[in-house]
Amino acid sequence: MDMQAAAERSDAILDDVLREIRPELRWTHGPTTVGSCDVSRRRVVMTDISASRRGNLLGVVDRFWRTRGYRMTVVNNDAEFPAIYARTSDGFGVRLRIGGQGQAFFQVDTPCVRESEVADSTSQATAPLYEGMELIPRPNIHSDFWSAQTPEVGVTARGD
Template sequence: MKRKFQFVAVALAVGFALSGCGAEHAGSSESGSGSAKASTEGNMSTKDTKDTKDTQGTKGNNMNMQEAAERSDSMLDAVLKEINPEVQWAHGPTSTGSCDVTRRRTVMTIVSEARRQGFLDQVEKFWVKSGYRIKGKNNDEMFPAVYAKTKDGFGISVSVRGKGQVFFEADSPCVKESKVAASASRPNGPAYEGVYPLPRPNVRSDYWSTGAS
């Protein structure tokens, strides 16, 4: 009887030891999973923070108003050079806000009603090719317009207004305040310096003015 009792006691001791060992390994496994999860979450947080910093770093507010005006000029230069056949243009007024700047160009070539949509189609196609996002359009027959935006937050538009005159505008995002000099881009016709408002379109084109009275 005594021997039987000793055998049961030994068996129970071994069972408790094995149970403890299993619990220890289970705890280690769970702890390891928790550490991996925490590590993954930590990496995600780091990545999210980095993405946020990268996004902030690409915003227009890293430049000042003069630099933004020059960027707008380059955008306007590019689209006007793309139009075929060439049109004559002059500078419109530059306007500034507390942290933004707008450059303007006025087309002095007569664009007839029959050619207006073709003109805007050329512009839109170029902007899409340049990676701009088309934000909206006005499909009015008399006063159509196209509005686009660049990846770095600049807005640009082309619109037909009174007497069929075509206007371009480029708007900067909010940037650092600074003085803004006159545009260094040279018009391909009369500069009309000191003249405002500019004359209505007065240059005829064998193509763009077709059908205009």
């Protein structure tokens, strides 16, 4: 596998998890980074996720990744900045972490692969791309569900 194929596999992993989350999260592309033999793809969630709903999101993603056979490697239950990390059976590292103001960040890190050029992702973002801006802003899209200030019980990934 070369870096481009690994980047495409990373995009598929990210597309799959984001497609399963309901109601839909709005996201934009984060930076792609290329190392000496690996690639990292990122998605930055622009939906405002309240402190009350962060656990719902982490639970949905955790269950979905487990149904895909991913091995959970780290679960950080920090109240303000929780995160989950997992590994696919083919060696891709995946993570969801919650940052400042509840902004969610998805990332996939590839295993070491053959060097090649890496094109931009062809996945269609569901929020503005913020091209030309130095930094992606904090979450700025309201969701009646994800931005609500009360916890929701029984949220699942689509298909559960």
